[in-house]
Amino acid sequence: MLETQEQRREAMFLALAQVPKGKVITYGNLAKLAGMPNGARLAGRLMCGLPANSRLPWHRVINSQGKLSLPEGSDGYCEQLKRLQQEGVEIHNGKIKLSLYAYSF
DNA sequence: CGCGGGGCGAGCT
DNA sequence: TAGCTCGCCCCGC
Numbered sequence: 219m220l221e222t223q224e225q226r227r228e229a230m231f232l233a234l235a236q237v238p239k240g241k242v243i244t245y246g247n248l249a250k251l252a253g254m255p256n257g258a259r260l261a262g263r264l265m266c267g268l269p270a271n272s273r274l275p276w277h278r279v280i281n282s283q284g285k286l287s288l289p290e291g292s293d294g295y296c297e298q299l300k301r302l303q304q305e306g307v308e309i310h311n312g313k314i315k316l317s318l319y320a321y322s323f
Numbered sequence: 324c325g326c327g328g329g330g331c332g333a334g335c336t
Numbered sequence: 337t338a339g340c341t342c343g344c345c346c347c348g349c
Binding site: 245249 | 329330331332333
């Protein structure tokens with residue numbers, strides 16, 4: 219399984235869909251959840267390809283450092299930050315407390 | 324088919 | 337805590 223990129227994309231989306239509101243997940247964990255232990259970068263690549271109006275909670279995906287992995291000042295950065303705060307996720311100095319908001323499965 | 328680069332991660336200094 | 341290096345995987349040249 220997970221041979222074609224279709225399946226991987228699918229798995230990644232399903233995994234992402236499991237992340238509840240008010241929680242966040244790291245690229246690495248998302249990949250693992252999707253059955254790809256080394257798919258962190260792929261996860262990032264996919265997020266990058268998602269349209270801003272996608273139904274998926276792409277904004278709940280952050281890097282293992284608890285930060286948004288986008289360049290500050292970019293549109294996506296603001297958008298993600300905004301949506302997260304809107305869901306009740308507090309951000310301290312651009313960083314999120316994974317110990318509080320990280321989604322575990 | 325090699326090479327460099329990316330919305331990554333883990334480990335060492 | 338901040339940098340750097342190395343390993344992964346996927347893409348474009």
